[in-house]
Amino acid sequence: MNLTAKNWILVVGARPNFMKIAPLIRAIDKYNNASLSPLVTIHYLLVHTGQHYDASMSDAFFRDLRLPEPDLHLGVGSGNHGEQTGKVLIEFEKVLLKEQPDLVIVVGDVNSTLACALAAVKLQIRVAHVEAGLRSFDRRMPEEINRLLTDAVSDYLFTPSPEGDENLSKEGIPSEKVFLVGDIMVDSLLYHLDQAKKTNILARLGLSNALTSCLQIRSADDGLQSGVLPYALMTLHRPANVDDKPALERIMRGLLEVSADFPILFPVHPRTAKQIKAFGMESSFQFHSSADIKPQDYFEGKALKRRIHCFEPMGYLDFLNLMVHAKVVLTDSGGIQEETTVLNIPCITLRDTTERPITLTEGTNVLVHNDPEKIVAEVKKVRDGQRRQSQCPSLWDGHTAERVVAILVKHG
Numbered sequence: 001m002n003l004t005a006k007n008w009i010l011v012v013g014a015r016p017n018f019m020k021i022a023p024l025i026r027a028i029d030k031y032n033n034a035s036l037s038p039l040v041t042i043h044y045l046l047v048h049t050g051q052h053y054d055a056s057m058s059d060a061f062f063r064d065l066r067l068p069e070p071d072l073h074l075g076v077g078s079g080n081h082g083e084q085t086g087k088v089l090i091e092f093e094k095v096l097l098k099e100q101p102d103l104v105i106v107v108g109d110v111n112s113t114l115a116c117a118l119a120a121v122k123l124q125i126r127v128a129h130v131e132a133g134l135r136s137f138d139r140r141m142p143e144e145i146n147r148l149l150t151d152a153v154s155d156y157l158f159t160p161s162p163e164g165d166e167n168l169s170k171e172g173i174p175s176e177k178v179f180l181v182g183d184i185m186v187d188s189l190l191y192h193l194d195q196a197k198k199t200n201i202l203a204r205l206g207l208s209n210a211l212t213s214c215l216q217i218r219s220a221d222d223g224l225q226s227g228v229l230p231y232a233l234m235t236l237h238r239p240a241n242v243d244d245k246p247a248l249e250r251i252m253r254g255l256l257e258v259s260a261d262f263p264i265l266f267p268v269h270p271r272t273a274k275q276i277k278a279f280g281m282e283s284s285f286q287f288h289s290s291a292d293i294k295p296q297d298y299f300e301g302k303a304l305k306r307r308i309h310c311f312e313p314m315g316y317l318d319f320l321n322l323m324v325h326a327k328v329v330l331t332d333s334g335g336i337q338e339e340t341t342v343l344n345i346p347c348i349t350l351r352d353t354t355e356r357p358i359t360l361t362e363g364t365n366v367l368v369h370n371d372p373e374k375i376v377a378e379v380k381k382v383r384d385g386q387r388r389q390s391q392c393p394s395l396w397d398g399h400t401a402e403r404v405v406a407i408l409v410k411h412g
């Protein structure tokens with residue numbers, strides 16, 4: 001006999017949301033199908049705000065993560081912060097008034113996260129925030145404002161690590177609202193890891209297989225392992241790095257030196273692509289459509305002058321496979337700092353703060369800001385085998401979403 005139905009709305013908006021919602025959907029489906037829980041059924045709607053809309057920033061992730069089609073798409077698109085946040089607020093409020101859910105679940109720290117939390121709380125609908133409590137203490141970052149305000153209005157705050165609980169406690173958030181559950185991104189990572197390793201991205205980029213003969217010749221010099229050419233993987237999209245020409249030029253100085261050791265593979269975010277063009281910096285990069293790197297380019301000097309190889313943004317599985325095999329990852333993303341910690345891959349973060357300090361203390365992460373000398377020095381450490389090893393933080397075990405669902409069913 002089914003006594004209670006719960007009506008939840010799950011929100012996604014931008015690329016880093018998708019891998020945090022996918023495990024929740026799996027956990028809800030698992031809960032509904034479990035014979036132990038016949039008294040409660042969870043009905044849910046998946047709402048996509050449309051903050052990210054390019055196929056490579058959104059559709060590819062739905063496919064790779066096997067997310068269901070969104071039940072509702074708000075089609076909000078890009079804009080200044082106020083405009084984008086405001087549009088989501090207006091459109092999501094209409095959804096809430098029509099659907100009257102018991103609970104809205106938001107994840108992460110993007111503009112859609114804050115806008116949907118705010119729309120819900122104003123209608124006295126309870127809000128659960130997954131990935132609560134992270135703080136960079138840098139209010140110049142739009143995400144920091146989103147984190148602070150989302151946490152301030154949420155009813156259930158799910159933290160990935162103990163610093164999150166401490167931050168929330170200092171902000172006066174009652175401990176009854178806070179639940180340490182682990183890192184939900186790690187659920188996606190562990191769930192998809194084997195599948196990711198089977199994608200053919202390494203061969204497509206000429207980093208394995210086709211290279212066998214070259215690799216055999218060079219393996220003694222390069223310390224090649226498992227037949228994969230050594231490379232650095234990079235992502236860069238923070239406004240502080242890519243909207244500011246002097247900052248980007250400083251980073252470039254470091255990168256060009258690094259690329260003498262390792263070719264740098266760089267899937268480029270649309271914001272960054274626009275800025276590279278606007279600053280007239282295209283000549284420092286080698287742009288590729290995804291499949292046209294030829295292995296011999298690495299060796300015949302064609303690519304040697306410009307060894308920062310740019311691609312369209314990659315899907316989740318291809319990027320994960322590239323991360324697994326990278327010698328080193330350079331990034332200004334938040335999530336990648338966590339993923340490299342779990343994978344035990346060296347991570348050099350092109351920022352001066354992190355909202356994920358556990359990746360510094362327990363993981364492989366190091367902060368270098370936009371300092372070219374530090375960038376080069378840290379890559380040299382990796383090259384010289386002086387890399388840090390990580391230990392996986394507690395509760396980053398692939399079961400965070402199940403804990404979230406169990407808590408929400410019990411308390412909600």
Ligand code: UD1
Nearest residue numbers: 014015016051052053054057078079110111142143270271
């Ligand atoms: C957003 C998040 C950031 C996250 C990043 C991951 C906020 C405040 N920022 O930043 O935390 O790390 O997503 O990607 O929410 N664009 C496209 N196609 C798209 C999406 C964006 O061309 O599908 C271009 C547009 O010109 C847009 C710009 O990229 O103006 C920036 O997009 P936006 O969603 O505003 O912020 P992100 O930099 O992507």
